[in-house]
Amino acid sequence: MMAGIIDLILSIIFYPPIYQLVLVGLTGALVVVIFIIWFERKATARVQRRLGPYHISPRLAGLPQLVADLIRYAFQEVIIPKTVDKELFVLAPIVATVLSILPIAVVPLTSNPAYWPIPMDYSMLVALALTTVSPIFLIVAGWASNNKFSIIGGVREAFVITAYELIAIMSILSASAAVLSFNLVDIVEAQRIWYILLNPIAFLAAFLAVLMATSGFPFEIPESENEVVAGPFTEYSGLLYGLNMGAAYMKRFAFSILIALVFLGGWSPFTPGEGILSGYLIPSLIVVAKATILMMIFSLTRSIYGRFRLDQALEGAWRLVFPMAVLGFGLALLEAYLGVM
Amino acid sequence: MSVWVYGEQKSELGLEGTITRKLEEDLYEVFIGPQHPGSGHMRIIIRIDGDIIVEADPDMGYVHRTMEKLSEGREWIKNVPLFERMAIHDACNVTVSYVMALERILGIEPPPRAKYLRTLLCEINRIAAHLYGFGIFGVFIGHSTMYMWSFADREVMVELAEKLTGARLTHSYPIPGGARRDMPQDFPQAARKAVRYFRRRLDEYRKIFLDNPVTRKRLEGVGIIPKKIAAELGVVGPVARASGIKYDARLAEPYDAYDEVEFEVPVYEEGDALARAWVKFEEIKQSLRIIEQAVDWLEKHPREAPIHERFWAKAPPLWKKVFEAEGRVKLLPLMANLKLPPGRAMARSETARGEIVYYVESDGKTTPYRVRIVSPSARNAIVFKYIAPGYKVMDLPTIYGSIDYFPPEADR
Numbered sequence: 001m002m003a004g005i006i007d008l009i010l011s012i013i014f015y016p017p018i019y020q021l022v023l024v025g026l027t028g029a030l031v032v033v034i035f036i037i038w039f040e041r042k043a044t045a046r047v048q049r050r051l052g053p054y055h056i057s058p059r060l061a062g063l064p065q066l067v068a069d070l071i072r073y074a075f076q077e078v079i080i081p082k083t084v085d086k087e088l089f090v091l092a093p094i095v096a097t098v099l100s101i102l103p104i105a106v107v108p109l110t111s112n113p114a115y116w117p118i119p120m121d122y123s124m125l126v127a128l129a130l131t132t133v134s135p136i137f138l139i140v141a142g143w144a145s146n147n148k149f150s151i152i153g154g155v156r157e158a159f160v161i162t163a164y165e166l167i168a169i170m171s172i173l174s175a176s177a178a179v180l181s182f183n184l185v186d187i188v189e190a191q192r193i194w195y196i197l198l199n200p201i202a203f204l205a206a207f208l209a210v211l212m213a214t215s216g217f218p219f220e221i222p223e224s225e226n227e228v229v230a231g232p233f234t235e236y237s238g239l240l241y242g243l244n245m246g247a248a249y250m251k252r253f254a255f256s257i258l259i260a261l262v263f264l265g266g267w268s269p270f271t272p273g274e275g276i277l278s279g280y281l282i283p284s285l286i287v288v289a290k291a292t293i294l295m296m297i298f299s300l301t302r303s304i305y306g307r308f309r310l311d312q313a314l315e316g317a318w319r320l321v322f323p324m325a326v327l328g329f330g331l332a333l334l335e336a337y338l339g340v341m
Numbered sequence: 342m343s344v345w346v347y348g349e350q351k352s353e354l355g356l357e358g359t360i361t362r363k364l365e366e367d368l369y370e371v372f373i374g375p376q377h378p379g380s381g382h383m384r385i386i387i388r389i390d391g392d393i394i395v396e397a398d399p400d401m402g403y404v405h406r407t408m409e410k411l412s413e414g415r416e417w418i419k420n421v422p423l424f425e426r427m428a429i430h431d432a433c434n435v436t437v438s439y440v441m442a443l444e445r446i447l448g449i450e451p452p453p454r455a456k457y458l459r460t461l462l463c464e465i466n467r468i469a470a471h472l473y474g475f476g477i478f479g480v481f482i483g484h485s486t487m488y489m490w491s492f493a494d495r496e497v498m499v500e501l502a503e504k505l506t507g508a509r510l511t512h513s514y515p516i517p518g519g520a521r522r523d524m525p526q527d528f529p530q531a532a533r534k535a536v537r538y539f540r541r542r543l544d545e546y547r548k549i550f551l552d553n554p555v556t557r558k559r560l561e562g563v564g565i566i567p568k569k570i571a572a573e574l575g576v577v578g579p580v581a582r583a584s585g586i587k588y589d590a591r592l593a594e595p596y597d598a599y600d601e602v603e604f605e606v607p608v609y610e611e612g613d614a615l616a617r618a619w620v621k622f623e624e625i626k627q628s629l630r631i632i633e634q635a636v637d638w639l640e641k642h643p644r645e646a647p648i649h650e651r652f653w654a655k656a657p658p659l660w661k662k663v664f665e666a667e668g669r670v671k672l673l674p675l676m677a678n679l680k681l682p683p684g685r686a687m688a689r690s691e692t693a694r695g696e697i698v699y700y701v702e703s704d705g706k707t708t709p710y711r712v713r714i715v716s717p718s719a720r721n722a723i724v725f726k727y728i729a730p731g732y733k734v735m736d737l738p739t740i741y742g743s744i745d746y747f748p749p750e751a752d753r
Contacts, residue, residue, distance in 0.1 A: 044485070044486075048489035049490065149371070217483065220483060226379030226481050226483070229377060306479070306559060307555070308559065309736065
């Protein structure tokens with residue numbers, strides 16, 4: 001009886017989607033997000049000549065400051081105003097955060113079938129579909145807050161979603177068109193030359209779409225503090241606010257992993273072998289490293305650009321980036337026809 | 342739209358005060374401020390239809406400090422530190438015209454050296470205030486680099502002012518009949534170094550902010566004030582000059598050393614937010630020119646007490662001894678109980694945000710009978726009401742930042 005329960009628990013823990021979600025998704029994302037926030041602060045500070053709190057451990061380059069911030073968010077009082085819709089108000093950021101890292105549970109981080117979380121035949125479609133689930137909960141958070149600024153922020157979020165979602169899906173799917181497969185492992189293995197070099201237009205469209213999806217500058221519109229305070233998160237405080245902020249970075253991480261696989265050759269210089277070390281750990285570390293570098297590039301836009309107006313961002317997305325994504329898709333079809341990949 | 346008071350017709354109640362209006366259907370009313378990251382010390386009530394502002398109602402007065410009334414209970418000289426509190430980063434510009442009004446009542450002219458010293462500080466203040474405005478403008482449109490840069494570089498000008506006056510912000514520098522003290526010996530080198538530094542930095546500002554494609558997209562064609570409307574609304578300062586009105590108090594009625602130094606007044610025709618940013622940018626360049634000329638003049642001419650001889654003659658012997666030995670001058674004791682002859686005078690000066698006008702009336706006592714101030718921000722606030730409607734909600738910070746509205750100055 002006891003052994004049966006332990007077996008059940010172990011089988012749940014070692015069920016591939018679960019351990020990938022926990023190992024790479026939660027732990028990995030947390031580490032990467034902390035690193036990225038640190039990098040973003042450092043890079044922005046260098047550009048903007050900010051003197052940060054440099055008394056906190058100069059030897060570690062101020063890294064404990066982030067841990068302190070994390071602790072502050074974790075233990076701050078969570079204020080739930082009387083006027084909000086309580087259940088949705090509490091649930092929305094939690095669900096949004098969880099859903100935003102869910103795509104990681106279905107992507108392959110190695111070509112060794114023993115460590116695939118799910119059968120890989122349609123993994124591209126499943127991953128893309130899962131990226132589209134979380135934004136709705138930002139709108140829910142704004143709506144449940146019952147605050148004018150939150151609602152305007154939520155509506156802006158909705159506008160932005162309609163603009164970037166199609167672009168992200170089309171530009172990432174162009175790889176499938178080029179390889180004629182929805183299997184992410186096939187797509188990674190097919191990249192003798194990285195797909196970013198074969199189809200830079202699709203990569204650029206995907207890059208901009210991810211920037212829009214995760215409220216990166218110059219598309220930081222739903223949370224634009226000078227009109228809508230903090231957008232959908234105006235009424236949030238403490239851990240729930242931290243989750244909301246973290247969700248954007250988690251989402252960026254999930255997208256970056258997807259782009260690292262599709263455009264940057266995945267585990268490319270390394271050929272995964274047998275055993276957990278060379279079969280899973282090393283290739284997954286390579287993918288995460290590529291995704292991290294991508295995220296570092298994302299975080300540089302903050303110090304260069306202001307934010308677009310909502311209508312300008314939408315116009316740019318529909319008039320410029322969407323045709324770019326279509327063009328990238330066409331290029332992918334052409335490459336498939338010519339048999340480049 | 343009928344006028345309602347607490348849900349009832351106004352005429353039935355006969356109340357003239359608190360007017361509320363019933364909102365038209367389909368309009369969304371948003372109260373931006375007074376505790377809002379994008380409002381400053383004021384409240385802007387906007388009614389929006391979709392994403393378009395239909396009405397904007399600036400609600401000012403949150404930092405009203407009864408300055409005009411307070412000034413009636415203070416000695417003449419003590420009002421200088423009081424009026425400085427309108428715009429502490431622009432302290433010399435906002436008080437120099439008050440001091441000029443006092444000089445007109447007294448019937449004296451400050452010596453040329455004092456005039457140049459005051460002009461020097463005025464221009465240092467103008468640059469600092471424009472950088473302050475640029476910083477706020479930057480953060481209003483999400484450009485945090487501009488915000489940090491201009492606030493960091495403002496420090497250069499603030500330190501220059503500290504070297505000249507001894508105070509970083511509230512200098513209380515101009516006094517009736519002259520300036521409070523002379524510049525230190527090593528000031529010209531520091532000033533020239535700062536000017537060189539700024540010439541280099543301004544080019545970088547242009548690259549990252551004014552010529553940034555995202556910023557240009559945000560600013561171009563937003564908050565357009567045509568020349569005729571600008572004249573009708575009575576806006577002043579960079580807002581008027583960006584609309585093609587060549588009006589500057591330094592030109593209209595040259596005070597201090599402005600009729601002797603060479604400078605241009607930049608005028609733009611477009612009248613949009615970008616033009617207003619460019620006006621301020623070009624004004625910084627002109628201010629640098631004036632600082633150089635003023636420093637050259639001050640270095641070339643021998644030191645004299647920067648105060649009218651009528652007051653200097655009554656200075657205690659110690660003051661004169663210190664001046665002869667070290668070239669330093671302190672505030673004269675007689676200033677504390679200065680008595681002005683009965684009379685009235687008006688004076689105006691160009692602050693960073695526009696023209697400020699003082700009307701001063703004296704009845705022969707040690708305190709003013711009446712001081713009336715018309716500050717530039719109060720005149721520019723009207724832009725919110727008449728220019729903001731028709732633009733998007735996200736344009737409101739752009740308009741706010743571009744007119745560089747400063748609530749403490751408007752509210753007095």
